[in-house]
Amino acid sequence: MxxxxxxxxxxxxxxxxxxxxxxxxxxxxxxxxxxxxxxxxxxxxxxxxxxxxxxxxxxxxxxxxxxxxxxxxxxxxxxxxxxxxxxxxxxxxxxxxxxxxxxxxxxxxxxxxxxxxxxxxxxxxPVTYTFNLLIHGLCNSDRLRDARHLFDLMPHKGCHPNHFTFGILIRAYCKFGLSLQGLKLLDTMKMMNVCPNIIIYNTLVASFCRKGDVDEAERLVQRMRDDGLLPDVVTFNSRISALCNSGKILEASRIFRDMQIDEVFGLPRPNIVTFNLMLQGFCQKGMLEEARTLTESMKKDDIFFNVQSYNIWLCGLVRNGKLLEAQTVLKEMPQNGVDPTIYSYNILIHGLCKHGMLGDAKMLMSLMINDGIFPDTVTYSTLLHGYCTKSEVTEAKNILREMMKRGCIPNKYTCNTLLHSMWKEGKVSEAQQLLQKMNERGYGLDTVSCNIVIHGLCQIGEVDKAVEIVSEMWSHGSIALGDFGNSLMSLVNEDDHGRKCLPDLITYSIIINSLFREGKLDEAKKKFVEMMRKKLYPDSVIYNTILHHLCKRGKISSAFQVLKDMETKDCKKSLRTYNSLILGLGDKNQIFEMCGLMDEMREKGISPSVYTYNIMIGCLCKSGRTEKAIPLLNEMLQKGIIPNTNTFELLIKSYCRTGEFRPAQEVFDIASTICGHTEALYALMFNEFLAGDEIVEAKQFLETAIDKHFDLGSFLYKDLIDKLCKVENLEGAHDILIKMMHIGYGFDPASFMPVIDGLIKLGQKHVADELTERMLEMVSEGKVGNKTYQNYRELNHMKRSKYGGDGWQAIVHRDDGSAAALKNLKRVQKGWGQGSI
Known part of the structure; x- marks a missing residue:
């Protein structure tokens, strides 16, 4: 045969x-x-x-x-x-x-x-075994209610549930997150004189641990002991896993240590699962030294040499940025008789791509192939995503071609990654061509694909087209994208899959945000109502989007109505919620209400961000209550929230505006300690002190900035020179110019004129001629800065300045003239952006 x-x-x-x-x-x-x-x-x-x-x-x-x-x-x-x-x-x-x-x-x-x-x-x-088969099958088919009905029917059919029956149903309850109902069945077992075994207890303990209810799990363990059952290693592993997942690594570590000395406590010895759980916990918490010590201990006990432990350790190293050590560990694996899997390589490739080391990732992929392990869809997709993140779309397309050439089938994640990148780069036609090729190989579009296209349309201002596509998706699924262009019509098929491609919360979040951004508030509200009518109930993201835009436009009363609806729908307020409301109230100068929201945040355990504090400080400073803003700065420092330059700028400007320069100096000292001696801080202090006619202090800030070689583009140094000349501090102005030229600064030539004029008036014609020569040498050497005025205040200063306007043009058109400058005009081949002279 x-x-x-x-x-x-x-x-x-x-x-x-x-x-x-x-x-x-x-x-x-x-x-x-x-x-x-x-x-x-x-x-x-x-x-x-x-x-x-x-x-x-x-x-x-x-x-x-x-x-x-x-x-x-x-x-x-x-x-x-x-x-x-x-x-x-x-x-x-x-x-x-x-x-x-x-x-x-x-x-x-x-x-x-x-x-x-x-x-x-x-x-x-039927006998109990028959019912067990039926209940087990129904539970596996997610028909838990039918399974429970059959369980309740058993006594009426002359069958009594045994511990297998209870175990099947309890496991199903735990699977669906109904641990309390499973716990009630444990009481039913006692009533029916069915003794629960350790497997049933462990199932319940593990379920409560997964939910984070460690206290209930502890009570179950005690109940287990009362029933004469000793917790085994599975019981302890469940508890350790729960503690690690909740970030309580030290408590998990204490239990683990107790298990290692079982002769004292009578606890089960840890197995490889226990060690791996602790290793993973240490790695996730960033406790690399503890994790490294554990790996060494595992090696001594000959239990580390398995691929799962190595992969956990690789994940931990990569997650914490230890890429070089991770590469060493990967090389170490074959030496210890453990062959790396494709997952091992993918861990490191993902880490390299995440840190932008794409060349190293490609090299590692080549080594992997040489070792006989061929890249899979995850490998190529990770590399492709890395190139897309760096906006290297051409190289990403090369990866896709190589992927398909090797017979590695791309998945929808691959397609959507490229699609998103091409939309981001504005390469719409290339995105359409890519989707065409993917469709030829049997890939349809999903909701993620549609959301990428909709978001792309909104980004380029085609919001109306995006809205139209969303409406069409409800009846035609991804076929709605056909309206976007003829080239996309062939990308979708009128099948059931296409029709199931329906809008989701992300779709509506994109549309509502875009409509608000375009100022189409009524249309945005209509889309919100449409979403609700389609049984898509808003989450905190959508509510916060609406709140942000309403507050930004000053519609505070409407924002608080939305907030009330948000609370009715049991959507929790987040930091973004409070920031939006505080911003809106700040624009209305409603400080009392803002303080009330800050207090509410503290009560709810939501820590304000730097942005939150800056809104509050800015509003207080604007209303002239700077003294009430300082306690907020102290609060930030006490809570470990690092203020940024904008925080200090608000306070310094407020003090300087009221002539309180000493407190401004104190704030600057704090800012320098926290933010460092930055160009922005020195420019701020110089300009503010100069505007307040604190000329001596302003000169000190400028000289320090010159010594630190800061870019002087934001410094109103010309105004300082002009003011020094007016207060007959010609020497100080001359020293600043010489110092700037000595360091090699290129700056506006108009800065020289007040000094040159002053020297001529004092009869120091020789010194004036030397300074003019230096000025013209700067021109010939190209050491002239094209000054851009940074803000309205500086521009106003320049308008008021005697030597304002474009530097060289101002010199040429001066009505009082300068003999030294006019004498040397013929030596100048070109002016500063003014063409030939």
Whole structure:
């Protein structure tokens, strides 16, 4: 029967055997197996029809049914079973149980109800094992309510649940997050005199631990001990896992240490799972030294040398930026007899890409291939995402081509990553071409794809088109993108998958945000109502988006109405919520209400951000209450919230505006300690002190800035020189110019003129001529800065300045003139942006 014609020979032999007057029925079963091997199902049906005519021989008929079911041909098995049942008495309970089990196993749960009803109608009484099969199958099919109904029905059918029944149902409750209902079943077990075993307890303990309810888990462990059951290593692993997940690493570590000295405490010894849980916990918390010590301990005990432990350690190193050490660990694995898997390589490739080390990632991929491990979809997608993040779309497309050339099928994540990057770069036509190619290979668009296109349209100002697509998605799914352009029509097919591509909360979040940004408030509100009507209930993100835009436009009363609706929908207020409201109130100068929101934040345990404090400080300073803003600065420092330059700028400007320069200096000293001696801070202090006619202090700030080689583009140094000359401090002004030229600054030539004029008036013509020569040398050497005025205040200063306007042009058109400057005009080939002179 091993020849290629064996199936034909088997069928011919079977027909010949059946045509004899007394067919040998003992040979039918082996021949049926041969027919099954070659999937000759029609012939098996013919065989069964023949056997039905031999009423005394029912065993063969039901045996064929069982044989079909055992090979996964459930539909055929049930069909033959029904035809047999319509002519002959029912089989034994064991066949019903077998068919129920196989129906669930091969996902033919639609037959279960009929089998159970047929069993009852045939007066074949189910036993506890039958109910266990049914309950287990229903739980696996996510029909927990039906499973519980069947469980409650058992006593009425003369069956008593055993610990397997309870275990099945409790495990299902825990799977669906209904741990409390599982706990109630534990009480029911006691009432029915069924003793729970350690597996049931561990299932419940693990479930409560996953939910973070460690206290309830502890009570269960004590209850377990009361029942005479000692917690095992699985019990302790559940607790350690829960503690690590909740960030309580030190508490988990204490339990782990106690387990290691079990001769004292009588606790179970930790296994490899325990060690890996602790290693993962240390790595996730960034406790690398503790993790490193643990790995060394595991190596000494010869339990570290498994791929799972290595992968956890690799993840920890990569997550904490230790890429060089991670590469060393990867090389170490084969030396210790552990072959790295594709997952091991992907961990490191992901880390390298995340840190922008794409060349190293590609090199590692080449080494991986040399070691006989070929990149998978995750490898290529990670590398592709890395290039897209750096906006290197061309290189990303090369990765995609290489990926497909190697026969590695891209997934939707790959496609969407490229799509997002191309939209971000404005390469719309290339995005369409990519989607065309992906579609040719059988990839349809999903909601993520549609959201990327919708977001891209909103970014380029095509909000109306994006809104139209969203409306069409409800009726046509991803086919709605066909309206975007003819090239996208071919990317989508009118199939069920396309129709299931419906808008989600992210879709509406994009649209509502874009409509608000465009100032189309009424349309944004309509989309919000439409979303609710479509049974998409807003989350905190959408509510915060609406609040932000309403507050930004000064519609505070509308914002608080939205806030009330948000609280009604049980959406929790976040930092962004409070920041939006405080910003809106700040624009209305409603300081009392702002302080009330700050107090509410503190009560709810929401820590204000730098942005929050800056809004408050800015509002207080604007209203002239700087003294009330300083306590907020102190509060920030006490809470470890680092103020930024903007924080100090608000306070310094407020003090200087009221002439309080000493407090401003004190704030500057604090700012320098926290933010460092930055150009922005020195420019701020110089300009503010200069505007307040604190010339000596302003000169000190400028000289310090020159010594630190700061860019002077933000410093109003020309005004300082002009003022120094006016107060007859010509020497100080001259020193500043010489110092700037000595360091090599290029600056506006108009700065020289007040000094040159002053020197001429004092009769120091020789010194004036030297300074003019230096000025013209700067021109010839190109050491002239093209000054850009940074703000309105500086611009106003320049308008008021005697030597304001464009530097060289002002010099040329001076009506009072300068003999030294005019004498040397012919030496100048070109002015500063004024063409030839």
């Amino acid at each position: 091993k020849s290629r014609d064996s199936k034909v020979v088997a069928w011919q032999l079977l027909r010949r055997t059946l045509s004899t007057p007394n067919p040998p029925l003992h040979s039918i079963l082996p021949l049926t197996r041969i027919l099954l091997r070659y999937h000759m199902l029609p012939q098996i049906h013919s065989l069964h029809s023949f056997l039905l005519s031999l009423s005394p021989h029912l065993t063969c008929q039901y045996t064929i049914v069982k044989l079909l079911a055992s090979h996964g041909h459930i539909h055929d098995a049930i069909f033959l079973f029904r035809s047999t049942r319509s002519h002959h008495p029912p089989p034994r309970l064991s066949l019903y149980n077998f068919l129920i089990y196989k129906s669930f196993k091969f996902n033919y749960s639609n037959f279960i109800s009929w089998l159970y009803q047929d069993m009852i109608s045939a007066s074949v009484s």
